[in-house]
Amino acid sequence: MIKKAKMSRPKYHMGQNTWFMVKIAWTSGEKKVIVLSLLSAVLSVALNLVNLYVAPSILSAVERHVPVGELMWTIGEFVLGLMFVSAASEYVNVNTLYGRISVRREIVARLNRKAATTSYPNLDNDQFRKLMAKSRECVKMNKSATEAVWTTLTTLSADLLGFLVYISLLTSVQPILVFIIILTAGSSYFIGNHVNGYEYRHREEEAEYERHMTYLSERARDLSAAKDIRIFGLRSWFSELYTKAMDAYTSFHRRAQGVYIWAKIADLVLTFLRNAVIYWYLVRMVIKDGLDVAEFLLFFTAASGFGEWVFGILREFHILYRQSLDISTVRECLEFDEPFTFEAGRTLRSERGRKYEIRLEHVSFRYPGADKNTLTDINLTLHPGERLAVVGLNGAGKTTLVYLICGLLDPTEGRVLLDGTDIRDFCRTDYYTMFSAVFQSFSLLAGTIAENVAQNDLEFDRKRVEECIEKAGLRAKVESLPDGYDTYLNREVYEGAILLSGGETQRLMLARALYKDAPFIVLDEPTAALDPIAESEIYQKYNELTRGKSSVYISHRLASTRFCDRIIMIDGAGISEEGTHDELMKLGGKYADFYEMQSKYYREGDADHGEEQQT
Template sequence: MIKSSDKTTFKDKTNYLWKGFRIVQRMVPSLLPATIAGAILKSFNPFITIYLTARIIDELLGARSLSRLAFLIGFALILNLAVFLAQKGMEHIKDMGDYQLYYLGKIEMDQLILSTDYENVEKPDFHLKKQKIDEACQMHRRGIWQLPRLTDRFLTSLCTVVFSMAFAFHAFIPSSSNSSHSFIASPWLSLLLLGMVILSSTYSVWSNTRFSKWVFKRMDRVMPINRIFSFYANLLDDHKFGKDVRIYQQRELISQSYYRFMLSSQELFEHDMAKMQSRFFGISAAISSLISGLVYLFIGMKALVGLISIGSVVQYVGAISQFTTGFSELITSATEIWQNIDYVELYFNFLETPNPKYKGSLPVEKRSDNEYEIEFRNVSFKYPGSEIYALKNLSLKLRIGDHFAVVGRNGSGKTTFIKLLTRLYDPQEGEILLNDINIQKYDYQEYLHLFSVVFQDFQLFAFSVGQNVATDVHYDKERAMECLDKAGVGDRVRDMSKGLDTPLYKIDDDGVEISGGEEQKIAIARALYKNAPFVVLDEPTAALDPVAEFEVYSKFQEIAGDKTAIYISHRLSSCRFCDNILVFNQGVLIQSGSHNELIQDEDGQYYALWNAQAQYYKENSEKARVLGSN
């Protein structure tokens, strides 16, 4: 569960607020100036009508000068039009700025996800924090996205209060005339009314503060429900589920389950939200209505006894009403700004997620002969939050130019071995050496350049085929096609409508859907294009049949040449050609050697795994022979 820190001081909150304003200004420089100008214009606009209407009424009840009436009406129209046009211009700039801020603020988080250490990406707390930021943004535009709107509200209400005080000031000045109406003219009635206005606004602030805190805490309960909602949304939208839905007639099951979920969550939140809103805002609305009635009564009594003119009634009532609304809104918006800092803090805490990995500065020696040697020396590793070793006391050397196979049951530590090799994680015990130097001392990005990896859960993107292979916008097309040919998918790409420039997946009309086997071959072509001295295939051929997988591995064996290559596969027959086979079990390297060596050890796990798979193929082969003879 993610909560804002109760220990955040006033100074810390103020710093986060200014950091929020600075990042908004950096992302969209025109947004805050337009917000400030628009707030001033918006707050001033009602007072044009209030003041000039009062003067027009006084003129109609007084001298009735046509020239002065024409001047007042014309001036009111021109000034209202000018302010209206200027305000609309600022609103247009604001709307465009809010649109830009929404995406730029999201991109800022996405850039962090792309650049932060992989260890962070696999932490649940990291994702929960981002989810809370996303949901706060989508539901209420909280965080940095709400700062311009709250600034607009705060400045508009502040200017409204200032203007209303200036326009209503004379209504509260005690009058020395009409002593028979001394109570109405006395300062005590004015002070009493002002006190009631302030108390009403204070209660509104208190109600809004408590409600904002409740909403922030409520986000932790909303997130699990939103995750379920996202699951159903993806289930209903993704065409890949269409075959199973129809074959197994799951439409009714999904629809009923989705309906029950929506009904239960809707009843829960509608009841809670309505209950909390009525509790916090019902009394506030009643008090505000009462105060407004007293304002009208106060001004009406002054006009009735002749203390103010009829035109001034319009001015003072309008100004005091604006003050009542503006003052309450001022405190409320200030409170909301203060509450919103919790979300701004959450945003910056996410952006400032520390990278646990030590980044060295030593450059990796560039060698044309690829003379690199990596050694695991007593390496042990546990995943964060786990007490079980994923790898335990691993010691081995990856000899230059050798081709290794890594085998073992699920969960034996094969993929963890690759993650440590490529520094996606660092070991808690022992060390990994490159040419006798701890890999943590090398520049991280330079070290990563040593590896071409096709992971078990590799990803291609909705870019062109060529960009997927080269991982760059600008690339060598001949080289990319050569790599695709070596991976066995070149002809398929040539048959596409735009060749290398054809986008993968149906994100537009030119996109193509490809099979799982074709995806894997393009991923292998990507590894070839990088041309790194270490090549790793981490079960990337799961979608291929055993014969096709063996052909890919055999061909890749030729392509790898003098590179150091590591193959991970559950199908042991695909790894027979390797110089050395490493057998893992429960995080421990229990056997190593060539296929011919390991198969001689009848008590070893490799022998058991090999014969279990060989028996399966023998049985299938025998069945096929019998069926064929019949």
């Protein structure tokens, strides 16, 4: 059961969000969106005024028995006016569309940059993830708030301008009419304004449902899960889970629509009262004051039109309010606090051939919401050119230690130093350039093999890419492919893409690490899916090709990291043992026990395999 969280009020109001959109349009080179929107509003009012006066003017001319030529000239003037204003309005509306799309695309680009560059802890922050999911819903279509808001602002501007024009006309007849219309419309507005905030106040609940459905849809389409879905018969289970999530999502919106319908009922009642009073007063003027036909038609149309302007204003304010809630969500996501320092930090540039040292001083780390530390009081130095192995049971904190070294996490206590400087003082993006890392989950982008090695699809050194692939032992495989280095990966995007084996993918990751040529190499169990021999070969390949660089290796197979200069064992949230492989074996502690256990398992496995072959 999803917990229903009570949401706070939006951080930004309608005026601030409107100004935000205006600034986006101005700074993104789409100033014409602002100008054309205002021009469209003026033309809309002009068209309305032409329609307002056309019938009364012609009727007045008929009543005065003007010559036929003058009557035809009057009709012709209005026809030409209608044609010109209508054509101009249509031209403006069509040409403003593309600029509005460009503004929305600029916001999409900013959200993508935020997602790609935000501090790593934000990716595990539930509030940020919900904001990002909801923000993407607010920018995905033409009718999304970040584009549709321009239509709302244009219509609202027209309504306000029309309101001012009509109010000057009606107050000359009877000011009380203006008061009645504004009173009833104002009541409708405040009722609707409160009701229309329902979805925003419950946006976390809605985002949770959307996340569930998105996750299940993506997993069902994930090629890597295809075998499991078939072997274990997970299709019906996926369908059942998705149905439950969809039912919960539908139930939420059913509740929301139930709330909205009461606002509609109140609006209908107030509209009826408003129209009854206006129509009664105009009929009374005809009977008592002898209003002529042309004036009656003008004031009758104006009174009805004034009501439309007022309700148009309130209706667009309702729409603008709801769109403002979405825009506020987008802004809160874009402006989400960054725990790391980026542009304001010290500049850091990797110097080729220079040896760097990383030191952890009394480092402790606890994940948000956890009741105890994952790591406690870690003191560790990664010396220049040293090969360090980190071993331990699952959940011991090995990956967390690597994340702290790489700057993906900041210590809860203590500090991480690069050549004596706290890494929190550096621009974190610059600090990341110091590392070539391959984690348990790595990314193969939808692109060519060469682009995946260079991590760039625009400008890269193709000769160097080929050299790195050759060093990684993947040249024969790549050159055997029809398109060679230009062969595409990721079948979800390219039909002709290939699938690399586990070992081939690891060699591609090695080529990528060689291409970056960073001072530090980090391997966080990327070979866990390979057999022990293949893993050992990959690790030895890394060792050969990255000789002289500082390296950190994590593996749950202890034999794979025997070549390292130093091995530390993480246990009980701290470093329990430290030394070379031979030193730790002589120590006879947990490392030696684990190593013997794994060695025995593999020996027994080989023996069993041999017996099978003999039978």
